[in-house]
Amino acid sequence: MNELMHYGWNTTWELEWEKEERSTHTAGRIIADFGQKYRVYTASGEIWGEMSGKMKHALLNGSTYPAVGDWVELQLLEGEDRCIIHGILDRKTCISRQKAGAKSAQEQIIAANVDILFLVTSLNDDYNPRRMERYLIMAWNSGVTPVILLSKADLCDDPEVKAAEMELIAPGVPVHAVSAIENRGKEEVTGYLKDGVTVALTGSSGCGKSTIVNWLADSTEQRTQGIREDDSRGRHTTTHRELFLLPSGGLMVDTPGMRELQLYDDDGGGWEQVFSDIEAIGEGCRFADCRHENEAGCAVLAALETGEIDEKRLQNYRKTQRELQFQVKKEERSQRKVNRKDRSAKEPVRRKSSFWNSRPHDE
Template identity: 50%
Template sequence: MNQLNHESTITAYGWSRHWEDSFAATIASLSSNKELVPGRIIAQYSHVYRVISSDGDKIAKVSGKFEYDAEARGDFPAVGDWVLIELLKGDPNVIIHAVLPRHSAMTRKQAGSTIEEQIIGANIDKIFLATALNQDYNARKLERFLIAAWESGASPVVLLTKADLCDDTEAILQEVQSIALGVPVHCISVQDRLGLEQLDDYLTPGTTIAVTGSSGVGKSTLLNWLAGHNVQEVQDIRNQDSRGRHTTTHRELFLLPSGALLMDTPGMRELQLWDTVEGWQHTFADIEQLAEQCRFRDCRHETEVDCAVQTALLDGSLEPLRLANYRKTEKELAHLARKERNVNRKRKKEAVRSPGSKPKHRKEFQGEID
């Protein structure tokens, strides 16, 4: 096995003592005589990846054994992952043999009816949740992104973008601060260079920051400004409803002049939650705390006597729409959990019928963007 080569390339992309230890432990666990070196996934396309390593920027695919052993879509590499790669002599491509254990991952349910986890980004330190201060602003949608962000293990930061389009930023700022409990909230405008200095403290060398949000909130515009040049194409939003069109069509990790790493992700019309009970509880911590004050432990917060949640609704300290979204997402997560249990039960039955067989792998496991 190759000893770790401490070159500036991977150090600039976030390599640290933590990853060095993880690399050594993973190498020791593999029964392979191949020479493997560490690399980081910096872009994800349909079925291939771009990997940065001490040998430079390479195109990569997973090995046949990796694909065979993977049991779910979330087992495949995602942007931000550190992987073990095999360099091929005389070939510009490399082979991915393993993924180092993630310290964080933002996930969502795959679009459609399939019960499958999709990794939006891995090994993220901060998540910029961008929402534009135009007609598309939606506090309830922001709550959904907060749920996923808290669940990821990264620290969320809310960016209220396009502040130049809003006549009353202070009112929205106060509303967002009331729902994004304990989360920094910043009003910014790249167009008017407003509030951008507030981001400096986050942009430290080696820090990985993911930018996510709906289409048209200005993620690519922000990235271009932070990079100092155009690295992503920017499209106009629709005038009639302020809804954006997809600009980013794949996930990619960019090294900024500050030394920070910014992960741009495709805009999402809707974020379908995935196994985010802790994130849900964190996002709605105010309602959870109220529920603990109810007289009855099984209070449904409807017509029960001495219901602290209903009292908060009556005195105006709790917004009805926030409570409605609390209930809606609770039911959504419970429904997802039931469906996931049914899927797992079915897989176990199939495994009993055909012992030793592996599930068929679809190429779409590896990296389509939706």
């Protein structure tokens, strides 16, 4: 397993592996996701992988697809450049969002077993602190350590001011203004890229994620495209999720840009952590169930009047709260539907009695 250590394998994963008898199988890590096929790194090098029939059947019962960053149990096929994926080791962290366009609550996994998440936003007209609050909720819920990267600092006259603004909405979260063109901030960012540590990047389309990968890797591994001049929005460059081994020994996951981030759940308490300042002020409200809208004795509304709380931040606080509550309701409705189907499948089929059989017998 020594060859896997550069890809994050350690004693924790070793203990996880030894929980079950896997003598005929080997471990590997998903490094690229192409839909039904995966690129997997093993002790023998890279290989193509596909799910076993049992895994595909389990998807019908709610199991999840393998994701980039997953450690998986593999069966190597002798004489072939492919393997069969038989299982996924328990994830330590999982970055996910609500699947776009889904009528019911459906999780879309972006990457698994990530240690640090770079939240990237560019310092052009697309700069948006409210969007960053949403990304922070996702990060905290995923169990990863967030770091904010303000890319394209060469396009901004006051990157230090923007960095200070981000620090206000993300207390304790490191913020770095970076520029690949000016080679600005590289030393600070590479400090996170240590041997065996997995770092992922996420952000809106065209924010500079692929450029950052190339910059940190000193290569042109990822293609890049410019932004549209009319609205400062980017074009999609990365079309699939992929994990790279960097010269520093760290691992980096680049992901396709998001037009919109729909939050999936709040199991990790990310929403409360992101808006901890508003929550703390809310403890001074007259009523314990205060919604901070128009109630008498609301400490949050009083803080809004004095300027202690920014109005747009409070609006995002309410919006994301409603969104997460709605996702919970969608999940509950979805589960009730599944339960009804299960009950219907278990109920015996009752044959309808004929008219003559239903009549009383003649004496």
